[in-house]
Amino acid sequence: MSTEERLGTQERLVRSTQELLWERGYVGTSPKAILERAGVGQGSMYHHFSGKSALALAALRRTAQTMQQTAEECLGGPGTAYDRVAAYLTRERTVLRGCPIGRMTQDRDVVQNPELRTPLDQMFDWLRGRIADVLAEGQRRGELAAALDPVATAATVAAVVQGGYVLARAADDPAPFDAAVQGVLALLAAQVTSVGATGDRD
Amino acid sequence: MSTEERLGTQERLVRSTQELLWERGYVGTSPKAILERAGVGQGSMYHHFSGKSALALAALRRTAQTMQQTAEECLGGPGTAYDRVAAYLTRERTVLRGCPIGRMTQDRDVVQNPELRTPLDQMFDWLRGRIADVLAEGQRRGELAAALDPVATAATVAAVVQGGYVLARAADDPAPFDAAVQGVLALLAAQVTSVGATGDRD
Numbered sequence: 001m002s003t004e005e006r007l008g009t010q011e012r013l014v015r016s017t018q019e020l021l022w023e024r025g026y027v028g029t030s031p032k033a034i035l036e037r038a039g040v041g042q043g044s045m046y047h048h049f050s051g052k053s054a055l056a057l058a059a060l061r062r063t064a065q066t067m068q069q070t071a072e073e074c075l076g077g078p079g080t081a082y083d084r085v086a087a088y089l090t091r092e093r094t095v096l097r098g099c100p101i102g103r104m105t106q107d108r109d110v111v112q113n114p115e116l117r118t119p120l121d122q123m124f125d126w127l128r129g130r131i132a133d134v135l136a137e138g139q140r141r142g143e144l145a146a147a148l149d150p151v152a153t154a155a156t157v158a159a160v161v162q163g164g165y166v167l168a169r170a171a172d173d174p175a176p177f178d179a180a181v182q183g184v185l186a187l188l189a190a191q192v193t194s195v196g197a198t199g200d201r202d
Numbered sequence: 203m204s205t206e207e208r209l210g211t212q213e214r215l216v217r218s219t220q221e222l223l224w225e226r227g228y229v230g231t232s233p234k235a236i237l238e239r240a241g242v243g244q245g246s247m248y249h250h251f252s253g254k255s256a257l258a259l260a261a262l263r264r265t266a267q268t269m270q271q272t273a274e275e276c277l278g279g280p281g282t283a284y285d286r287v288a289a290y291l292t293r294e295r296t297v298l299r300g301c302p303i304g305r306m307t308q309d310r311d312v313v314q315n316p317e318l319r320t321p322l323d324q325m326f327d328w329l330r331g332r333i334a335d336v337l338a339e340g341q342r343r344g345e346l347a348a349a350l351d352p353v354a355t356a357a358t359v360a361a362v363v364q365g366g367y368v369l370a371r372a373a374d375d376p377a378p379f380d381a382a383v384q385g386v387l388a389l390l391a392a393q394v395t396s397v398g399a400t401g402d403r404d
Binding site: 023024027028098099101102103105106107108111117120121123124125128145147149151152153154155156157158159161163164165166167171172176177179180181182183184186187188190191 | 226303310325330351354356358366371373378379392
């Protein structure tokens with residue numbers, strides 16, 4: 001088998017596992033379902049991965065990496081600190097599908113397995129830290145009120161997104177997600193100083 | 203069998219299902235595990251419930267009812283609107299266990315089943331409405347800034363709790379939950395007027 005074909009199989013296995021974990025969770029994802037979706041045989045799977053847990057780890061790492069890149073596109077973008085956090089909060093999402101990483105935190109087999117929990121922990125830790133950095137930068141530039149706690153506010157922003165998914169899925173309607181985002185944005189807008197309000201929004 | 207004994211069996215079945223759904227989700231909860239935990243035979247289960255789905259519905263309704271009562275104890279309590287929302291946000295929780303209703307929104311078999319989704323939808327709909335009422339009452343009393351949107355802010359508050367659980371479970375540490383709550387409380391405190399700040403906090 002050529003390197004290209006091997007990579008192809010491995011890639012198909014990882015992508016299928018990513019999808020199935022998102023849709024069905026860890027307990028609901030059988031090795032059989034992964035093989036069927038990837039269109040590969042059992043031998044190929046065990047050639048690349050020791051089993052479901054190893055495949056799940058590769059899939060979670062990949063999903064976390066993609067989420068981080070998507071968030072960074074907003075948080076590292078142009079504009080004031082408020083603009084960048086607003087871009088993250090309001091970026092286009094398939095709200096009713098929820099968050100593929102947040103979803104995993106409800107899976108006992110994932111959170112009770114330190115190896116599988118690590119990509120989740122690292123992703124959210126990075127996200128909270130990145131939002132806190134953006135807010136602290138806004139404060140240094142005088143755009144945001146000095147009294148704002150960047151670390152606590154960053155946790156609030158990250159929680160609103162994750163909790164917004166929960167509310168939307170319960171309602172089978174994206175409206176509660178959108179309301180939660182608008183609510184926190186309005187509270188954050190009240191922390192914008194006159195410098196921030198007239199800031200360069202290129 | 204006496205009425206008392208019948209109620210005992212039914213009650214044990216519902217409580218066991220509540221616990222198992224919280225711990226393992228819908229897919230991970232087998233009728234066999236319910237029977238074992240409840241300590242009842244298969245015949246008794248089918249005497250009271252047509253199957254797993256009917257038992258899950260009874261369990262979800264019960265859990266939602268309990269959550270609503272617990273939230274109402276805080277939101278219907280004494281003090282200003284800010285105090286009552288703060289009481290809800292900071293009430294004692296086993297954060298790492300997460301929310302038994304929020305957890306269910308990640309279960310495809312629950313959210314894609316209109317009957318099973320209904321208790322989730324009703325609970326969160328009630329919660330957002332109740333928080334919005336408390337905030338609107340605070341505005342009418344002049345305790346909170348008139349510009350605050352009670353409905354959006356209520357969604358934010360509910361989302362912070364649900365998302366806080368997600369962040370805490372990813373970190374295996376309640377700290378991100380507590381940070382998210384402190385963050386939204388600080389943002390909300392900035393909306394408290396001089397009337398609200400000197401309000402009667404009986």
